[in-house]
Amino acid sequence: MRLLMVEDNRRLSHVLKLSLTDAGYAVDAAYDGREALDLAAAAPYDALILDIMLPSIDGLAVCRTLRERHVNVPVLMLTARDTVADRVRGLDSGADDYLVKPFALSELLARLRALLRRDAPRRAALLEVADLRLDPANHTVERDERPIELTTKLFALLEYFMRHPNQILTREMIESHLWSYDYEGASNVVDVYVRRLRCRIDDPFATKLLETVRGVGYRLRATRP
Amino acid sequence: MRLLMVEDNRRLSHVLKLSLTDAGYAVDAAYDGREALDLAAAAPYDALILDIMLPSIDGLAVCRTLRERHVNVPVLMLTARDTVADRVRGLDSGADDYLVKPFALSELLARLRALLRRDAPRRAALLEVADLRLDPANHTVERDERPIELTTKLFALLEYFMRHPNQILTREMIESHLWSYDYEGASNVVDVYVRRLRCRIDDPFATKLLETVRGVGYRLRATRP
DNA sequence: TGGCGCGTGTCATCCGCGTGTCATCCGCGT
DNA sequence: ACGCGGATGACACGCGGATGACACGCGCCA
Numbered sequence: 001m002r003l004l005m006v007e008d009n010r011r012l013s014h015v016l017k018l019s020l021t022d023a024g025y026a027v028d029a030a031y032d033g034r035e036a037l038d039l040a041a042a043a044p045y046d047a048l049i050l051d052i053m054l055p056s057i058d059g060l061a062v063c064r065t066l067r068e069r070h071v072n073v074p075v076l077m078l079t080a081r082d083t084v085a086d087r088v089r090g091l092d093s094g095a096d097d098y099l100v101k102p103f104a105l106s107e108l109l110a111r112l113r114a115l116l117r118r119d120a121p122r123r124a125a126l127l128e129v130a131d132l133r134l135d136p137a138n139h140t141v142e143r144d145e146r147p148i149e150l151t152t153k154l155f156a157l158l159e160y161f162m163r164h165p166n167q168i169l170t171r172e173m174i175e176s177h178l179w180s181y182d183y184e185g186a187s188n189v190v191d192v193y194v195r196r197l198r199c200r201i202d203d204p205f206a207t208k209l210l211e212t213v214r215g216v217g218y219r220l221r222a223t224r225p
Numbered sequence: 226m227r228l229l230m231v232e233d234n235r236r237l238s239h240v241l242k243l244s245l246t247d248a249g250y251a252v253d254a255a256y257d258g259r260e261a262l263d264l265a266a267a268a269p270y271d272a273l274i275l276d277i278m279l280p281s282i283d284g285l286a287v288c289r290t291l292r293e294r295h296v297n298v299p300v301l302m303l304t305a306r307d308t309v310a311d312r313v314r315g316l317d318s319g320a321d322d323y324l325v326k327p328f329a330l331s332e333l334l335a336r337l338r339a340l341l342r343r344d345a346p347r348r349a350a351l352l353e354v355a356d357l358r359l360d361p362a363n364h365t366v367e368r369d370e371r372p373i374e375l376t377t378k379l380f381a382l383l384e385y386f387m388r389h390p391n392q393i394l395t396r397e398m399i400e401s402h403l404w405s406y407d408y409e410g411a412s413n414v415v416d417v418y419v420r421r422l423r424c425r426i427d428d429p430f431a432t433k434l435l436e437t438v439r440g441v442g443y444r445l446r447a448t449r450p
Numbered sequence: 451t452g453g454c455g456c457g458t459g460t461c462a463t464c465c466g467c468g469t470g471t472c473a474t475c476c477g478c479g480t
Numbered sequence: 481a482c483g484c485g486g487a488t489g490a491c492a493c494g495c496g497g498a499t500g501a502c503a504c505g506c507g508c509c510a
Contacts, residue, residue, distance in 0.1 A: 166363065167363055168362075168364050213364055214377065215376075216364055216377070219363075
């Protein structure tokens with residue numbers, strides 16, 4: 001789940017980002033309204049956390065502008081003020097929920113979950129290849145109904161494979177997709193990670209999905225020949 | 226090779242165009258996202274060089290839109306920013322590579338070459354001869370709907386035959402095409418590999434496609450005479 | 451602050467398959 | 481029937497990939 005958090009207080013922003021990341025979200029931080037608009041336009045976020053008091057363009061305006069552009073990502077407003085009028089303005093501007101500072105982190109998380117849950121059916125992001133299922137949102141993987149634990153890197157690797165089933169991915173492609181760009185000389189990181197991935201998704205099962213194409217790369221098979 | 230370069234900075238655009246033209250590419254320049262989409266839709270380019278920051282529609286959106294329309298021309302993104310999030314966004318939007326400004330021209334050219342090289346097989350058409358099908362991209366071969374496993378060399382050999390159906394290929398031609406060294410004394414590598422290829426694509430089937438032209442070479446028949 | 455565990459990446463080693471050579475067999479053409 | 485070109489099966493070597501161990505860095509907890 002990708003979140004855009006717009007909060008100009010750096011300390012609060014930092015703390016929140018840590019907590020949200022910890023909760024499994026991919027969090028981008030923006031610090032003023034203009035930045036927020038640019039980011040929100042550029043990338044598809046699953047939700048926005050939007051402070052009202054912001055430099056350049058305030059949160060209400062950001063929200064209105066997004067709605068005018070038919071960007072209907074769920075928006076959770078944060079504000080220090082709490083009068084009826086404030087709430088009305090917030091929600092009228094197009095926000096979906098509204099949270100008053102200071103708030104408990106747990107409440108923020110809960111409201112966020114609610115917001116995302118409501119939005120869930122809109123998005124069909126579950127990846128399925130053969131009897132493998134990967135949910136990028138919940139960061140879960142299972143094969144044949146059995147859950148599989150994966151580290152961040154392994155998860156990313158599997159996701160890459162599952163987004164290109166039956167396609168050969170060369171080491172170079174994988175490396176440039178998951179690792180930094182300036183790969184130099186020979187390293188067998190990819191081999192090692194493929195191996196580790198196999199340990200999790202293939203070794204315990206009869207049919208192997210991840211196959212080696214000697215001299216070329218690797219491939220995730222959707223169907224057995 | 227036809228390139229579409231989308232960059233709103235006129236000076237940079239001009240310089241780049243000169244250099245790329247100099248490097249042997251046919252370059253069209255666009256200066257904003259809308260123009261880019263229109264041009265990309267109208268003409269088949271071999272690659273796009275796409276700045277992220279653009280007027281009207283930004284590069285990420287351009288890229289996404291193209292992908293949604295199943296235009297899978299290779300895209301090289303240019304950007305002034307460089308965080309992991311930027312990269313992820315760039316690549317998630319469907320870009321194939323990502324270059325951070327300022328960059329060395331030589332690196333741009335190198336990445337471009339890599340992109341075009343990598344993409345070469347992807348866009349190559351599926352080869353079909355008789356009931357044989359060979360997909361250079363996925364490194365797969367099937368005959369009569371039945372998949373066939375081939376090693377690298379055998380694959381290359383079959384591809385060579387399929388690119389020249391009904392044509393006699395002499396041993397010298399095959400040898401100089403698949404083995405770099407020039408035909409020296411006697412070696413029957415070619416014979417051996419043709420044999421191995423037959424094991425896979427002819428032996429299990431009734432009609433034989435790979436035939437020997439005694440004293441001359443071999444030929445892959447598309448149709449029975 | 452130091453120890454601990456996990457995730458990540460490197461390295462050295464091991465193993466099997468693909469590759470190319472050779473010896474031999476086969477069969478077509480003369 | 482003979483000879484040559486090609487077919488075929490066996491074999492050894494080396495590369496590409498698999499594998500296990502290890503070293504580093506970071507967060508966590510005492």
